[in-house]
Amino acid sequence: MLATESSSAISFALTEGQRAARDAAREFARREIDPLVDEIDEAQRFPGELFVQAGELGFLGILVPEEYGGSGMGYVEYVLIVSELAQVDASIGLSVAAHNSLCTGHILKFGSEEQRRRWVVPLARGEKIGAWSLTEPGAGSDAAGTRSTARKVDGGWILDGAKTFTTHGSVGDYCVVFAVTDPDGPRHHNVSAFVLEKGMDGFQPGKKENKLGTRASDTAEVIMDNCFVPDGHLLGERGEGFIQALEILDGGRISIAALGLGIAEGAYRTALAYAQEREQFGRPIAKFQAVQFHLAEMATRVAAAEALVMAAALEMDRTGKVTRLAAQAKLFAGEASVFCAERGVQIHGGYGFVKDYRAEKFYRDCKICTIGEGTSEIQRLVISRQLLKGG
Numbered sequence: 084m085l086a087t088e089s090s091s092a093i094s095f096a097l098t099e100g101q102r103a104a105r106d107a108a109r110e111f112a113r114r115e116i117d118p119l120v121d122e123i124d125e126a127q128r129f130p131g132e133l134f135v136q137a138g139e140l141g142f143l144g145i146l147v148p149e150e151y152g153g154s155g156m157g158y159v160e161y162v163l164i165v166s167e168l169a170q171v172d173a174s175i176g177l178s179v180a181a182h183n184s185l186c187t188g189h190i191l192k193f194g195s196e197e198q199r200r201r202w203v204v205p206l207a208r209g210e211k212i213g214a215w216s217l218t219e220p221g222a223g224s225d226a227a228g229t230r231s232t233a234r235k236v237d238g239g240w241i242l243d244g245a246k247t248f249t250t251h252g253s254v255g256d257y258c259v260v261f262a263v264t265d266p267d268g269p270r271h272h273n274v275s276a277f278v279l280e281k282g283m284d285g286f287q288p289g290k291k292e293n294k295l296g297t298r299a300s301d302t303a304e305v306i307m308d309n310c311f312v313p314d315g316h317l318l319g320e321r322g323e324g325f326i327q328a329l330e331i332l333d334g335g336r337i338s339i340a341a342l343g344l345g346i347a348e349g350a351y352r353t354a355l356a357y358a359q360e361r362e363q364f365g366r367p368i369a370k371f372q373a374v375q376f377h378l379a380e381m382a383t384r385v386a387a388a389e390a391l392v393m394a395a396a397l398e399m400d401r402t403g404k405v406t407r408l409a410a411q412a413k414l415f416a417g418e419a420s421v422f423c424a425e426r427g428v429q430i431h432g433g434y435g436f437v438k439d440y441r442a443e444k445f446y447r448d449c450k451i452c453t454i455g456e457g458t459s460e461i462q463r464l465v466i467s468r469q470l471l472k473g474g
C-alpha cells in the first residue's frame with residue numbers, strides 16, 4: 084500500500100502551491116515509479132527514463148530560479164517532493180536530492196553568471212545529471228582530509244586523485260569535485276571546487292558499488308588521472324572549496340532528513356495496512372496491544388520527524404542559516420527511518436523478511452539516512468558545537 088495523506092497537522096498549513104508540488108510528486112511516485120521499484124532495485128539499474136520524467140515535472144531544478152531553467156520553489160516544496168518520492172522508492176528520492184542540492188545547488192550558489200548559464204540551466208531542466216564528489220577513501224567524516232590534487236598549469240589545472248561513494252559517479256554528466264590547490268595553505272582554506280564534464284580526458288568513473296539499499300541510485304568511484312581542467316571550471320574563490328562544501332551540506336542534510344521522513348512514513352503506512360489485514364488467533368493483528376504500541380511509536384516518530392524537517396526547511400527559506408536545525412532534522416529523521424523500518428519488518432513477521440513485501444526494502448534503504456552527508460555521530464558533533472557557540 085502507498086501513503087495516502089500526511090500524518091500530521093502540518094499538511095494543513097501548506098500553501099496551495101506547496102500542496103500542488105506535493106501532490107504532483109505523490110502522483111508521479113505512484114503512477115510511474117511504483118511499477119518499476121522491484122525491478123530497478125534487484126538489477127541495481129539507474130532508471131534514466133524516470134529522471135527524464137522528473138525533469139519534465141520540474142523536480143530536477145526545484146530550488147533553481149526560473150531564469151536559470153528551474154522551478155523557482157523553496158525548501159518546503161523541496162522536502163515535500165523528496166519525502167513523497169522516498170515513500171515509494173528511496174533510490175529515486177536520494178538521486179533527486181543529490182542532483183538538486185549537491186551538484187546543482189553548488190554551481191548555483193558559487194558559480195559565476197557564465198557558469199550558471201552553462202551548467203545550471205541544463206541540470207535544472209533535467210537534460211543533464213549532476214554529481215558531487217567530496218568523499219575520498221581516506222576522507223569521509225573527516226571531509227577536510229582531501230588528498231586529490233589540482234596543480235596549476237597554463238590555462239587551467241591538472242587534477243589527480245580518486246573519490247569514492249559519489250552519487251551518479253557513473254551516470255553523471257557534470258561532477259563538482261574537490262581538490263587541494265594550495266598544499267601549504269591553512270587546513271580549511273587549501274581545497275578548491277571544480278566542475279568536470281563527462282568525456283573530459285583523464286576523468287572517468289571507477290567501480291560501481293554493489294549496495295545494501297538505495298540500489299537503483301547510482302553510486303560509484305570517480306577517478307581523475309592527469310585530467311586537464313580549464314580555468315573557467317573553478318567554482319568561486321580558489322582555496323574556499325571546503326568552506327563552500329560545508330554550506331552545501333547544510334542544505335544537503337535537509338534533503339537526507341526529508342529522505343528519512345519519507346522512508347519512515349512509508350514503512351509506517353505499509354505496516355499499518357498490513358496489521359489491519361493480517362489475521363492470527365482469529366483476529367487482525369492490529370487488535371493486539373503489542374502491535375498497536377509499535378504503530379503508536381512509529382506514528383509519533385513520523386510526526387516528530389515531519390515537524391523538525393519542516394522547521395529546518397522553513398528556516399532555510401527564511402534565513403538560509405540552518406546548520407543546527409538541519410543537523411537536528413537529519414539526525415532525528417534518519418534515526419526515525421531506521422526505527423520505523425525495523426518495526427515495520429517486525430509487524431510483518433516472516434513476510435517482512437522476504438521481498439514480496441516492501442517492508443524488507445524499507446529496512447535496507449533506511450540505513451543510508453544515518454550515514455550519507457554526515458553520519459549520526461557527526462550530526463551530534465555539529466549540533467553540540469553549535470549549541471556551545473550559542474547557535
Ligand SMILES: Cc1cc2nc3c(=O)[nH]c(=O)nc-3n(C[C@H](O)[C@H](O)[C@H](O)COP(=O)(O)OP(=O)(O)OC[C@H]3O[C@@H](n4cnc5c(N)ncnc54)[C@H](O)[C@@H]3O)c2cc1C
Binds near residue numbers: 216223451456459461
Ligand atoms: C549510498 C551513498 C551515497 C553517497 N553519496 C555521496 C556523494 O554523492 N558525494 C560524496 O561526497 N559522498 C557521498 N557519500 C559518502 C558519505 O557522505 C560518507 O560515507 C559519510 O560521510 C561517512 O564517511 P565514511 O564512509 O568514510 O565513514 P567514516 O568517516 O570512516 O566513519 C566510520 C564510523 O566512524 C565514525 N566516526 C568517524 N569520525 C568520528 C568522530 N570524529 N566522532 C565520532 N565518530 C566518528 C562514523 O560516525 C562512523 O560510524 C555517499 C555514501 C553512500 C553510502
